[in-house]
Amino acid sequence: MLGSLLVVAVFTRLSADVQPVLGNSFTFPQNCKNDEEGKLLRAEPHGEVEVAVHQRGVWAPARGYRHRILQSSSILFRRIFYNDSGVYVLRCGSREMRIQVKVLVPFNVTVKEGEKATLPCYFPTTSKKTVSARWEMNQQVVFEWNSCTDKSNGTADGRLSGDFSLKLRQARKEDHGDYFCYKQNEDGEKEGDPSVVRLKVKKRGRDQQRRRRKRDNRRGP
Numbered sequence: 001m002l003g004s005l006l007v008v009a010v011f012t013r014l015s016a017d018v019q020p021v022l023g024n025s026f027t028f029p030q031n032c033k034n035d036e037e038g039k040l041l042r043a044e045p046h047g048e049v050e051v052a053v054h055q056r057g058v059w060a061p062a063r064g065y066r067h068r069i070l071q072s073s074s075i076l077f078r079r080i081f082y083n084d085s086g087v088y089v090l091r092c093g094s095r096e097m098r099i100q101v102k103v104l105v106p107f108n109v110t111v112k113e114g115e116k117a118t119l120p121c122y123f124p125t126t127s128k129k130t131v132s133a134r135w136e137m138n139q140q141v142v143f144e145w146n147s148c149t150d151k152s153n154g155t156a157d158g159r160l161s162g163d164f165s166l167k168l169r170q171a172r173k174e175d176h177g178d179y180f181c182y183k184q185n186e187d188g189e190k191e192g193d194p195s196v197v198r199l200k201v202k203k204r205g206r207d208q209q210r211r212r213r214k215r216d217n218r219r220g221p
């Protein structure tokens, strides 16, 4: 009895979820203290496989991960594969943490500069409940919808049908990047996995610029 209590006290098990995006680099938000020895392992059906080792403040890749993890003070993957999904175990000194990694697959949208862009996002909705969704980019809220407080009337533009797509009227070069669409519960907390849309904004072609110039000239006095 006392023994098991001690074990519980020593191994504070915590759980956390991380959702890297396929093809991106990724830094684990979890880390050991600078002076702690540590290990990151991957739980596989046949046992635990070493991923990286922490010594004197630096993470070094284990055998199977040589070209995939950079020597760094954090656990930094150069590029995320789909099969990186799974359960990892982070050991720092006597602490242990299980981390569920779920790789998100982005939906690609490519538009030319100045064109409109639609970033798709659909969630199941039930008409009686509050429906709310949030778009984020670089951890910043880009747009938020709540069917109760939304003055623009969700029914009219399809949100109650489950369509939470984000529409950009004129894409600018700096709009490119990964956008995350989260469903929210009544308390405004994120619920379930987000949809990810990778927006690429291409430079307007020479042809187009020429055509535009011509058109503008025609419009002139």
Ligand SMILES: *[C@@H]1O[C@H](CO)[C@@H](O)[C@H](O)[C@H]1NC(C)=O
Pocket: 081, 083, 084
């Ligand atoms: C995942 O896929 C990569 C690329 O094919 C391969 O090198 C790696 O061994 C795979 N990892 C696992 C855990 O299966």
Ligand SMILES: *[C@@H]1O[C@H](CO)[C@@H](O)[C@H](O)[C@H]1NC(C)=O
Pocket: 023, 106, 107, 108
């Ligand atoms: C999306 O674009 C990436 C390159 O940025 C590419 O590797 C990937 O295959 C594309 N995905 C789809 C579904 O077309």
Ligand SMILES: *[C@@H]1O[C@H](CO)[C@@H](O)[C@H](O)[C@H]1NC(C)=O
Pocket: 153, 155, 156
């Ligand atoms: C919202 O849309 C519905 C259906 O189009 C309409 O009946 C209702 O009056 C609208 N409500 C507001 C506040 O505009």
